[in-house]
Amino acid sequence: MSNPNVRILSVEGLENRRLLAGDVHAELVDGNLRVAGDAQGNEFAIHRGPDPGQVVVAGRAGTTINGGPSVTFSDVTGRVLVRAGAGDDSILVRDLTAPDGLRIESGPGDDRVALQEVSARRLSVDSGLGDDVVRLNKVRAGEAVLLTGVGNDRVEIHASRFRERLSLGTGAGDDHVVMAEVTSDTMSLMTGDGEDRVNVRGSRIADASFVHLGDGHDRLVVQDSVWHGPARWLGGGGRDSLTLGADNVFHRRLFASFERLGTQEPDVPDAMATDIASALV
Numbered sequence: 001m002s003n004p005n006v007r008i009l010s011v012e013g014l015e016n017r018r019l020l021a022g023d024v025h026a027e028l029v030d031g032n033l034r035v036a037g038d039a040q041g042n043e044f045a046i047h048r049g050p051d052p053g054q055v056v057v058a059g060r061a062g063t064t065i066n067g068g069p070s071v072t073f074s075d076v077t078g079r080v081l082v083r084a085g086a087g088d089d090s091i092l093v094r095d096l097t098a099p100d101g102l103r104i105e106s107g108p109g110d111d112r113v114a115l116q117e118v119s120a121r122r123l124s125v126d127s128g129l130g131d132d133v134v135r136l137n138k139v140r141a142g143e144a145v146l147l148t149g150v151g152n153d154r155v156e157i158h159a160s161r162f163r164e165r166l167s168l169g170t171g172a173g174d175d176h177v178v179m180a181e182v183t184s185d186t187m188s189l190m191t192g193d194g195e196d197r198v199n200v201r202g203s204r205i206a207d208a209s210f211v212h213l214g215d216g217h218d219r220l221v222v223q224d225s226v227w228h229g230p231a232r233w234l235g236g237g238g239r240d241s242l243t244l245g246a247d248n249v250f251h252r253r254l255f256a257s258f259e260r261l262g263t264q265e266p267d268v269p270d271a272m273a274t275d276i277a278s279a280l281v
Contacts, residue, residue, distance in 0.1 A: 021040050021041065021042075021061070021062040021063055022037065022038045022039070022040030022041065022042045022063055022064075022087065023038055023063070023064045023065075023066075023067060024036065024037050024038070024042050024044050024057070024059065024063060024064070024065050024066075025037075025038075025066060026057045026065055026066060026071050026073070028073045028075070028076065030078065031075060031076065031077035031078035032076075032078035032079045032080070032081065032100075033046075033055055033057075033073055033076050033078075033079070033080045033081070034081050034083075035057055035080075035081070035082045035083070036082075036083045036084075036085065037083065037084035037085040037087070037089060037107075038085055038087075039085055039086045039087055040087050041087035041088040041089055041090075041109065042059075042063045042084055042085075042087060042089045042090075042091075043059070043060040043061040043062075043063050043089070043090040043091075044057060044058060044059050044060055044063050044065065044090075044091065044092075045057075045058050045060060045091075045092040045093070045094065046058075046080065046082070046091075046092070046093045046094075046096060047092075047093070047094045047095050047096055048095045048096050048097070049072050049073075049074075051074070053074055053075050053076055053077065054072055054073065054074050054076070055072070055073050055076045055080070055096065056070055056071070056072050056073075057070060057071050057073070058070035060090070060092075061090075077099060077100070078099065078100040079098065079100045079101045079102070079103065080093075080096070080098045080101070080102045080103070080120075081103050082102075082103065082104045082105065082106075083105045083107065084104075084105065084106045084107050084111065085107045086107050086108050086109055087107070087109045088109045088110045088111060088130075089106050089107065089109060089111045089112070090111070090112040090113075091104060091106060091111070091112070091113045091114070092114045092116070093114070093115045093116070093118055094114075094115070094116040094117060094118070095116070095117050095118075096117075096118050096119070097118075097119045097120070098118070098119070098120040098121070099120075099121065100121060100122075101120055101121050101122035101123070101124070102118065102120040102122070102123050102124070103122075103123075103124040103125075104124070104125045104126070105126045105128065106125075106126070106127045106128060106132070107128045108128045108129040108130055109128070109129075109130045110130045110131045110132065110151075111127050111128070111130060111132045111133075112132070112133045113125055113127055113132070113133070113134045113135070114134075114135045114136075114137075115135070115136045115137070115139050116137050116138060117137070117138045117139075118136075118138075118139050118140070118141075119139075119140040119141070120140075120141045120142075121141070121142045122141065122142060122143055122144075123139070123141040123143070123144040123145070124144070124145045124146075125144075125145070125146045125147070126147045126149070127147070127148045127149060127153070128149045129149050129150050129151060130149070130151045131151045131152045131153065131173075132148050132149070132151055132153045132154075133153070133154045133155075133156075134146060134148060134153070134154070134155045134156070135155075135156045135157075135158075136156070136157045136158065136160050137156075137158045137159060137160070138158070138159050138160060139157075139160040139161075140160070140161050140162075141160075141161075141162050141163070142162070142163045142164050143162060143163075143164040143165045143166075143167075144162050144165070144166050144167070145167045145168075146166075146167070146168045146169070147168075147169050147170075147171070148169070148170045148171055148175070149171045150171045150172045150173055150192075151171070151173045152173045152174045152175065152194075153170050153171070153173060153175045153176075154175070154176045154177075154178075155168060155170060155175070155176075155177045155178070156177075156178045156179075156180075157178070157179045157180070157182050158178075158179075158180045158181060158182075159180070159181045159182075160181075160182055160183075161182075161183045161184070162182075162183070162184040162185070163184075163185060164184075164185050164186070165184060165185055165186040165187070165188070166182070166184040166186070166187045166188075167187075167188045168187075168188070168189045168190070169189075169190045169191075169192070170190070170191045170192055170196070171192045172192045172193045172194055172214075173192070173193075173194045174194045174195045174196065174216075175191050175192070175194060175196045175197075176196070176197045176198075176199075177189065177191065177196070177197070177198045177199070178198075178199050179198075179199070179200045179201070179203055180200075180201050180202055180203070181201075181202045181203060182200075182202075182203040182204075183203065183204045183205075183206075184204075184205055184206070185205075185206045185207050186205065186206075186207045186208050186209065186229070187205050187208075187209045187210070188209070188210045188211075189209075189210070189211045189212070190211075190212045190213075190214065191212075191213050191214055191218065192214045193214045193215040193216055194214070194215075194216045195216050195217050195218065196213055196214070196216060196218040196219070197218070197219045197221075198211075198213070198218070198219070198220045198221070199221045200220075200221070200222045200223070200225055201222075201223045201224055201225065202223075202224045202225065203225040203226075204225065204226045204228075205225075205226070205227050205228065205229065205231075206228050206229065207228065207229035208229040208230050208231075208232070209227055209229065209230075209231045209232070209233075210232050210233075211231075211232070211233040211234065212233075212234045212236060213234070213235050213236045213240055214236045214237075215236050215237035215238055216236070216237070216238045217238045217239045217240065218235060218236065218238060218240045218241075219240070219241050219243075220233070220235075220240070220241070220242045220243070220258075221243045222242075222243070222244050222245065222248055223244075223245035223247060223248065224245060224247045224248065225248050225249075226248070226249040227248070227249065227250050227251065227253070228251055229251065229252070230251075230252040230253070230254070231250055231252065231253040231254070231255075232253075232254045233253075233254070233255050233256075233258075234256050234257050235256070235257035235258040235259070236257055237257075239259045239260070240257060240258050240259055240260070241258060241259065241260035241261075241262070242255060242258040242260070242261050242262070243261075243262045243263075244261075244262065244263050246263065
């Protein structure tokens with residue numbers, strides 16, 4: 001299942017091309033870490049601290065945390081809840097274990113959310129309205145729900161494993177979804193209306209998968225992946241295309257509402273080899 005052309009990369013930081021500032025409030029309540037942004041564009045990172053059970057919330061690009069550069073919390077034993085508020089926010093969560101779940105709500109605005117080497121029983125990301133970018137690299141979760149709302153969004157999931165289910169909804173807009181080396185029990189993907197592109201490579205779904213691309217001229221490209229359960233994929237309204245590499249394995253499948261269906265090796269750019277690190281720095 002591994003593809004030699006796919007590079008596994010680390011995330012070092014977030015884009016620093018927008019004017020970001022503001023103050024973020026962080027507090028620990030009954031073992032649960034709560035992080036709340038203000039109406040300005042905030043940039044901050046959340047990562048594991050030097051001692052067990054510690055979590056650090058650190059401001060970036062002028063954003064402060066409780067009025068200072070960073071805050072370290074001890075005995076974080078529950079959920080991590082992030083609400084960034086309005087503004088064009090950039091949120092990086094890296095090298096973190098959230099025993100009772102991680103929820104991120106970045107609010108309206110053109111937001112950037114990146115998760116690198118994160119483990120959580122439940123994972124939820126809702127980037128709200130705007131042209132958002134959500135990237136997951138080396139994430140482990142029992143179940144994950146990713147919602148990007150209305151806007152021209154990009155979602156990248158790389159080298160990640162979900163024990164129960166992966167649910168992804170990008171809403172209306174011209175969206176681009178990239179999945180590389182993703183493993184899950186079940187998967188659902190709904191891109192909503194718009195001119196959407198979905199690229200899947202080197203992935204493995206143990207049970208059922210459902211795909212609905214909505215209205216618009218959409219494109220779905222799948223390579224080197226195994227689909228053990230029933231695969232029900234619907235193109236929706238518009239002139240949609242489905243291109244399958246010869247190296248896919250299906251056990252049961254139903255493809256409908258695709259005007260173009262190809263089985264040759266697709267000649268498309270290697271989106272799965274995108275340098276995730278440079279895109280987030």
